[in-house]
Amino acid sequence: xxxxxxxxxxxxxxxxxxxxxxxxxxxxxxxxxxxxxxxxxxxxxxxxxxxxxxxxxxxxxxxxxxxxxxxxxxxxxxxxxxxxxxxxxxxxxxxxxxxxxxxxxxxxxxxxxx
Amino acid sequence: xxxxxxxxxxxxxxxxxxxxxxxxxxxxxxxxxxxxxxxxxxxxxxxxxxxxxxxxxxxxxxxxxxxxxxxxxxxxxxxxxxxxxxxxxxxxxxxxxxxxxxxxxxxxxxxx
Numbered sequence: 001x002x003x004x005x006x007x008x009x010x011x012x013x014x015x016x017x018x019x020x021x022x023x024x025x026x027x028x029x030x031x032x033x034x035x036x037x038x039x040x041x042x043x044x045x046x047x048x049x050x051x052x053x054x055x056x057x058x059x060x061x062x063x064x065x066x067x068x069x070x071x072x073x074x075x076x077x078x079x080x081x082x083x084x085x086x087x088x089x090x091x092x093x094x095x096x097x098x099x100x101x102x103x104x105x106x107x108x109x110x111x112x113x114x
Numbered sequence: 115x116x117x118x119x120x121x122x123x124x125x126x127x128x129x130x131x132x133x134x135x136x137x138x139x140x141x142x143x144x145x146x147x148x149x150x151x152x153x154x155x156x157x158x159x160x161x162x163x164x165x166x167x168x169x170x171x172x173x174x175x176x177x178x179x180x181x182x183x184x185x186x187x188x189x190x191x192x193x194x195x196x197x198x199x200x201x202x203x204x205x206x207x208x209x210x211x212x213x214x215x216x217x218x219x220x221x222x223x224x225x226x
Binding site: 041102107110 | 118148160205213217
């Protein structure tokens, strides 16, 4: 089945630790995204990538890092510099081009600081 | 700056009681307006894309409409399984793959 797979579903981070969230897609999409969702707030864009080996900061990139070494994969690292990392993280992908590009989402990963 | 405002924040309906969810937007040239459904603890599920004022799309009990300033998601004779959070997002005309701006969502509860 085609889709976006995020892992792990639940992750706990200790203070000062870096953690990495995995995202894999088999939709053959060029663009991939990471969003953060907090209660009562809309989805906020962390990073996005339109092509392998290239990515751009979104609206809330501080304290996060990404890589795009393969078309199918776009892992997100939450670093110790992110002061409030507890949130629901969503990976997404889409085609690219000048028509409306529907973004499809994975099932999400919950990150909790302990 | 692009903005999306959804109202009401929450809506409680009786089963079979039709209603509409509102998405007001300001954007520097609309490429597309998107509706998603999100169940608790899950990722958003794509419902519709609307591209131009006057466009309508339907799927089962849902119908999405678009004007130059807002979009409505009409729910006809809802069932309890329609309970979810509904998200609206806009994509502007600013490049080959411009970013979406999301509203905060509308939480719909349908009582049996």
